[in-house]
Amino acid sequence: MKSLRLHKMIPIKLLFVNPEARMLEQKDYEVEFSIHTEGPIKDATSGAISQNKGFQKVVYMLKDIIDESIVYAPEQIPLMEKYFADYDNNFVVIPFISETMLxxxxxxxxxxxxxxxxxxxxxxxxxKANNLGYTYLNDEEDDYDLPVDNFWVGEFPFWETPWWKRYDSTTFDNTGKNVEEQKVVREDREDKQVDRLTTLIFDEIDQNIESALGEQKPGEIVDLEEIRKTRKPKWKPTLV
Structure with a gap:
C-alpha cells in the first residue's frame, strides 16, 4: 500500500518544574514527527486535504501552544496556583515528569x-544540551499507558477527559477542592464558551486548507503563516 509521510522538525523550549531543587529547569528540544493518511480516501485531493489539516494542527500546537510552556505534575498544582497563575506561559500537566511521558x-x-x-x-x-533522543512509536489506535479518565489530576476534575484525549488546543487540566467548586468552574467554562474558543483555530485551519487546496496540486503543503496573519488571538488557559 502506497502512502506519503510528511516529516517536520521543530525546535521548542520547555520549563520543567523541579520542586526538589526549587527551580524551573529549561530544556531545549528538537521535536520531530511523521504524519500520513491512509484508508478509505475517495481521491487524492481528499487525502491531501486531510493530511494538510493534521499537519498544520500539529505544527500549530508545537509552535504556538507548547513552545515555552511550563511542564509540571499534579502534585505541583498548588505551587503553580501560588506562583505562576498570572504568567503568560502555557501550562502542560502530565501524570509524572519525564520526557517519555511527555x-x-x-x-x-x-x-x-x-x-x-x-x-x-x-x-x-x-x-540538544545532552545530545540525547527519545522516540515514541505507536501504530495502535488509543493504545496508550495513560489515564483514561480525569481523576488522575484530582477528585473533582474540571474536565471529564484528560487533555490528551480532547479535540481542542489545551494541554492543561485542574481539579476543584470540592464538588461545589467543580460545578462553578464547569458552569463558568460553559458560560464563557471556552470549549468553543479552544477549537476555533482548528476550524480556521480546516477552512483555509479546504479553500487553498482547490487551487493546489495534491501533496502540496499549505503555509500556516497565511492563517496566522488573519487568526484571532488565542485563548489563554488559566489555573482556575
Missing part, C-alpha cells in the same frame, strides 16, 4: 486532533 501524551493529543484517516506515526524528542 511525548506519549503529545502522541495521543496529536492523533486526537487529526482526521479519522490521518495518523501521527511517531514523535521524537531530542535534548
Amino acid at each position: 511525548i506519549e501524551c503529545l502522541h495521543s493529543k496529536f492523533n486526537r486532533i487529526t482526521d479519522e484517516n490521518t495518523y501521527v506515526d511517531f514523535i521524537s524528542l531530542k535534548d
